[in-house]
Amino acid sequence: MDDVHCGYETDERELLCDYIDEALTEHGVDVAALTSRHGLGRYQLTDKWRNW
Template sequence: MAKRPTDTWREHVAEEIAERAAGLRRVEDTNFAALYPEPFVLATEQVLTSFENEVRGFDAPSDEEVFAAIRRGVEGLNNVDGTHDDHDYDTIEREELCEFIDGVLSEAGIDLDGLAARRGIERCEITDEWREW
């Protein structure tokens, strides 16, 4: 199962909290809670869950159906990125989100190389048409 980036983000926050509580990290040396506030993480997670559920419901989807699901997922993430002031997807988060999308589609049996080739793009570009983050 593709690991959700939101799980990783929460793990980072929890590790910092535990290290602070154990006296292993000073407050000024923490940043994950500021990078990943729960409302931002939760909104991201809701989009990822919707995308995952949609893809899991596929039964021999057409390329158009797959790209429509990708578009809805990416546009949902665009909305999260644009509506959470002072929080956005930076390079690492963008890579994690794209890896998640790729993983969910691959697990559903979608031939991403073939899908991308039929559209005249590279596999790594399947989100690019709609992605603002």
């Protein structure tokens, strides 16, 4: 957490997004296909719920 903004640093956000992507992939989710069906880019999967 960032003490000034009470949020995550950019590199921490990127690591978290990579972790989510890897976890989904390891459990058989085709992230590229999932996001494509919703008109999103692969790395926009969590945008709806992001507030960091």
